[in-house]
Amino acid sequence: MNEIVRGALISGSLIVAIGAQNVFVLKQGLLKNNIFWVALTCFLCDFILMTLGILGVGSIISSNEIATVILAVAGGLFLLFYGFKSFRSSWLATSSLEIQSDSKKTPIYKTIAVTLAITLLNPHVYLDTLVVIGGVAGTLAWDAKLQFLIGTLLASFIWFFALGYGSRWLIPFFKKPSAWRILDFFIGCVMFLIAYQLLKFAAQTSV
DSSP states (O other), rough: OOHHHHHHHHHHHHHSSSHHHHHHHHHHHHHHHSHHHHHHHHHHHHHHHHHHHTTHHHHHHTOOOHHHHHHHHHHHHHHHHHHHHHHHHHHHSSOOOOTTOOOTOOOOHHHHHHHHHHHHHHHHHIIIIIIIIIHHHSSSSSHHHHHHHHHHHHHHHHHHHHHHHHGGGGGGGGGGHHHHHHHHHHHHHHHHHHHHHHHHHHOOOOO
């Protein structure tokens, strides 16, 4: 039980931090846009990566400099593109979004594809799940590792579904056009900041 709690606390502290994935999940929750599939996709990515990390695979990726640079560049470029779209949406928005309407929902497969890109093109997810969590688990015995894994996965599952469905409490506030402008601008800033950090990391690593 101690390792379950420990795993949940470590995993939760890493997941809850504001990042590209969380702001994406928040916005999809506000839009009521396939939020079940968004939350499930995020959780399944964590399930796979955390399992690999806790079983010791994380050290292989973290020790490969070429792989980390490629991931950083790919993630940085994608986040720059997504950030630009958010800034453009913030600038051009003229009316509140019809978040109660189902007519403009994105197809499920497109929503899942974007969720996967937001999640897997960010090298921080590998650092958190494979290296950090995997490193902590590396000091544990097999039985303790399984308990630790259960804790990390519980925190991930609870967080993503709570964030996605809990965001609906904010819907009355986001009926205002100004609120969506602020959210899109905030998302753009987060994306650009993370992209800068990733590209800077790639440049410094490759020198």
